[in-house]
Amino acid sequence: MSHQLAARFRWRVTTELVVALFIVILVAGLLTGTLGLPVAYLPTASLTGTAFVLIVGICWFRAPDAQRPPDHHTLGAANRVTLIRGTLVCIAAAFVPFSHYAAQHAWVIAWISLIALIMDGIDGATARRTQSSSAFGARFDMELDAALMLVLCALLVTQGKVGAWALAIGLMRYLFVVAGWLLPRLKAPLPASRLRKTVCVWQLVTLMVCLLPWISGALASAFLGIALALLVYSFGRDSLWLLTRRHSKEIAQ
DSSP states (O other): OOHHHHHHHHHHHHHHHHHHHHHHHHHHHHHHHHHTOOTTHHHHHHHHHHHHHHHHHHHHHHSOGGGSOSSTTSOOHHHHHHHHHHHHHHHHHTTTTOHHHHHHTHHHHHHHHHHHHHHHHHHHHHHHHTTOOOHHHHHHHHHHHHHHHHHHHHHHHHTTSSOGGGHHHHHHHHHHHHHHHHSGGGGSOOOOOHHHHHHHHHHHHHHHHHHSTTSOHHHHHHHHHHHHHHHHHHHHHHHHHHHHOTTOSOOOO
């Protein structure tokens, strides 16, 4: 591939990332005006969005062509859906430093999170319909789910609705990654599991429900306690399989 052609392809992906950042800034600006958010919310969201698109861009350009969609010169239809979902996560994350406003507009954050969760199914359907599934897309989708969990946990903790222990739900994925550095077997790929997907959705739905104003702190703690127990079971199950049944073809459903 010529340098000129490669530069044009890089420009196409960069344009998609810049558009995503523009969406974050635009939506943050609209929310600031309509909800009466503090002026600092807009730059906070802008910085969050900038960090997000930079991370995605760096990971994309460093990924081998084999891990990208067939048309690896752009993010592809499915990854664009995931990218837009990421802008919603950035909007929610920008509320974390403003706990008073996050509590005051909990319904708004819950709706934003719900849309992001619905889009989680749309990007998978888009990948299948357009035959643009890829290892990069699967990882992008998974890491975004983990990021949304961590953001929702942080929102609940900063509002004082639950204790800091609830952050364990959002940090579980990252603790698993660290464990993989210490135990290389945990880095091996896992087969698809309905249980794992169900537990992931359960975590997100529980976190969104606990954000709602009519859910008391005691009730939120109870719900999240159950969610954490399920998450520990899911990660423990996967870890045990990787450590003891590495050559199995599938996890029992």
